[in-house]
Amino acid sequence: MERLRRPSLRDVAERAGASVQTVSRVANGEPNVTDGLRHRVLTAMNELGYRPNAAARAIRRGAFNTIGVVYHDLVSVGVHRSVAAISKSAADHGFATTLMPIAVTSSQAADGAFMRLGEMAVDAIVVVLPERFKAIESLHIPPGVPTVVIGPPVLAGAAAVDFDQQLGARLAVEHLLSLGHDTVHHIGGPASSYAAESRLSVWATTLRGRDRPLPEAPRGDWTPASGYRAMQTLLERDRPSAIFAASDQMALGVYRAVQEAGLRIPHDISVVGFDDVAEAAMYAPPLTTIAEDWAELGRQAVQAVLEFQAGATPPSVTLPTRLVARDSTAPPTGHRS
Incomplete structure (x- = not known):
């Protein structure tokens, strides 16, 4: 035909x-x-x-109204919500988003994604960087393509937008200590994660600064199952009175392990999470956690793109985190009136 x-x-x-x-x-x-x-x-x-012909018009104007987003996977809550926030804000500003997943967090994989996005004609690239790239200093940003990192400012030539991980972790630990707990046990995220390492480091520094015991911190992989296993490990050693889990998903696993041990939250063990996922308020009891403004993260990332397009060099932005106190934390039993 x-x-x-x-x-x-x-x-x-x-x-x-x-x-x-x-x-x-x-x-x-x-x-x-x-x-x-x-x-x-x-x-x-x-x-x-x-x-x-949109492509021809874009070439004539030198703008494609498209942002490329490079990410490792959508398993973790942080990556999923970051990508959603960027896409929503991009659409609000008239941009389409092209998602480019990479199989492994290596400089070779990232460079390949950058190259493919460059061939697809994007105005800017946003890299969601929850994990540590191997040899990150060798990453090659495409010449002339503005790049924004969602994560710490570790990529030369790129703007960075991140949450204040240190503030959030400190608020979590200080909240539990202020309730009268002698120390706080921590369930960390994977060692490959910037956020997890920052939260673990601040947890340890805060306890040392208060001359409190520093317990061993088992690690999980952000999933409820890993939080469950880590909490089982802690319960086998002793019975902690306060837990700071590096994510709400791992805190959910903590809930199950505590329940199976015949204990109650917060009567026997107080629990604080991190992320403030939509389900956190529906946990039984509702979870005390650290909240992050994901919509603002998307807005700031796209704002950086707009500033790049205007010929400016956008500053790196650190967004505040805040404690959301709910019913999963309370003074230890011996401190209650």
């Missing part, structure tokens, strides 16, 4: 009784076209089913 030819600018011009240059100006939304002529051209476009 013969392929139907797409209508051209010339076809529209003939139908509208206008010049090709006028049709081009209308297609590109340019001024200096009378209302009557613009109406005739738009009517002709609709009648013929003409669609402007």
Whole structure:
């Protein structure tokens, strides 16, 4: 079957009784076209089913209104919510998003993703960086492509947007200590994670600064199952009175292990999470946690892209975190009146 030819600018011009240059100006939304002529051209476009060539227009303008997003996976809550926040804010500013997952957090994999995005013609690249890239200093940002990192400012030439992981971890530990707990046990995230390492480091520093015992901290992989196993390990050693889990998902596993041990939250063990996932308020009891404003993270990432496009060098931005106190924390039994 013969392929139907797409209508051209010339076809529209003939139908509208206008010049090709006028049709081009209308297609590109340019001024200096009378209302009557613009109406005739738009009517002709609709009648013929003409669609402007977006790629050609982008090349002429030097802008594609597309942001490429590089990420490792969507398993962790942080990555999932980061990508969602960026996509939402990008759409609010008239940008499409092209997602580019990479199988492993290596510089070679990231460089390959950058190259593919460059070939797909994007205006900027946002890298969601929850994990430590091997040899990150060897990453090659495509020349002339603005790049924003969601994570710590570790990539030369890129703007960075991140949450204040240190503030959040300190708030979690200090909250439990202020309730009267002698120390706080920690269930850490994977060692490959920037966020997990920051939370663990601040937990340890805060306890040392208060001359409190520093217990051994088992690690999980952000999942409820890993939090469950880590809590079982802690219960086998002794019975901690306060737990700071590096994520709400791992805190959910803590809940199950505590329940199976015949103990109660917060009567026997207080628990604080991190992330404030939508389900945290529905845990039984509702989970005290550290909240992060993911919508603002998306807005700041896209704002950095806009500043790059305007020729400015956007600063790195650190967004605050805050404690959301719910019913999973209380003074230890001996301190209650």
